[in-house]
Amino acid sequence: MLDGLREAIIRGEHQPGALLSEGTLAQTYGTSRTPIREALQQLQIEGLVEVRPRVGSFVREPSRRELGELFQLKAVLEGLGVQLLAQRGRVAETDLLRDNLAESERAVADGDVERYAQLVHDFHSLVIQGADNTRLSEHYQMLMNQLAYHRVVMNTLRHPGRLGASLHEHRTVFERIVDKDAFGAEQAMRDHVRCSEREAMTHREEPAPE
Numbered sequence: 001m002l003d004g005l006r007e008a009i010i011r012g013e014h015q016p017g018a019l020l021s022e023g024t025l026a027q028t029y030g031t032s033r034t035p036i037r038e039a040l041q042q043l044q045i046e047g048l049v050e051v052r053p054r055v056g057s058f059v060r061e062p063s064r065r066e067l068g069e070l071f072q073l074k075a076v077l078e079g080l081g082v083q084l085l086a087q088r089g090r091v092a093e094t095d096l097l098r099d100n101l102a103e104s105e106r107a108v109a110d111g112d113v114e115r116y117a118q119l120v121h122d123f124h125s126l127v128i129q130g131a132d133n134t135r136l137s138e139h140y141q142m143l144m145n146q147l148a149y150h151r152v153v154m155n156t157l158r159h160p161g162r163l164g165a166s167l168h169e170h171r172t173v174f175e176r177i178v179d180k181d182a183f184g185a186e187q188a189m190r191d192h193v194r195c196s197e198r199e200a201m202t203h204r205e206e207p208a209p210e
Contacts, residue, residue, distance in 0.1 A: 001029045002039040009048050009059055010144075012151035016061030020049065047146040062146070064201065070147045071197040075190045077140045078124060082185040084131035086177045093130030097123065097174055104170065108163045116163060117153045123170055127189075156199035169195060 005025065008014055020040060022033045029036070040057045043049040050060040062070060085093065100123050107116040128140050156162055169192040176185035 001031060001035060002042060004029065005039055006043060006046070006048065006145065009043070010148045010150055012148070012154060014059045016059050016151075018059045020057040020059065022057070046142070048148065067147075067200065068197065070143060071193060071200070073143050074147065075193040075197075077136060077143060078127060078193060079186040079190045080136060081127045081131040081133075081140070082173060082177055082189045083182045084133060084136075085127055086180050086182040086185040088130065088132065089180060090178075091130055093126045094177060097126050097130075097177070100126065101167075101171060101174060104167050108167050111163070113154065113157045113163065116166075117150060117157055120153050120157075120166065120170075121150060127173075152196075152200050156196060156202075159199055159202065162199055165195065166192075 014020060022036045022040070025036045026033050040049050040051060044051045044057075044060075047062075048060060049057055051057045085091075100119055104116060104119045104123070107119060128137055131137075157166065169188070173185060173188045173192060176188050
């Protein structure tokens, strides 16, 4: 149940600022309010939920500053990931990344934002998986949860021209990996993350103070 609620928030099924009713969630997941309350408390620790005493629990949206800090960490972790992967040479993940790019090209040609968003998630996950570093994977997953990255990606990919630009950036990263250019791969990934950050910040409104 905890995993299901976390995934629902990350994927944007519960929008930022939305009230998370314990009663409604208990009905949805077929359980009592106690495990729901415990799950909400855990998600508050993870940064996904804000619990306001005597008011309720709400989907938390990072402030502009927090979002920027999360993207900074993302650039560092994914930069390290591609560096380690490039140093390993050809492994199963590099072949999967090649397949991912082929599918991504079809999704972009079709203008299929939903499909491409999933492929973006898969691309970055494969990079971290291919780095073969357990601690990196653990910290990365925590970061991605706090960033609610699927929701961020869906918003940015709707910006004009972003689908094609994102695909081009992924291709560049992949080329550096295949060339075993660890430094170049890291720089390409950091550039890609910075582009994603700029898109995410565009037209983003700061929540009104309470």
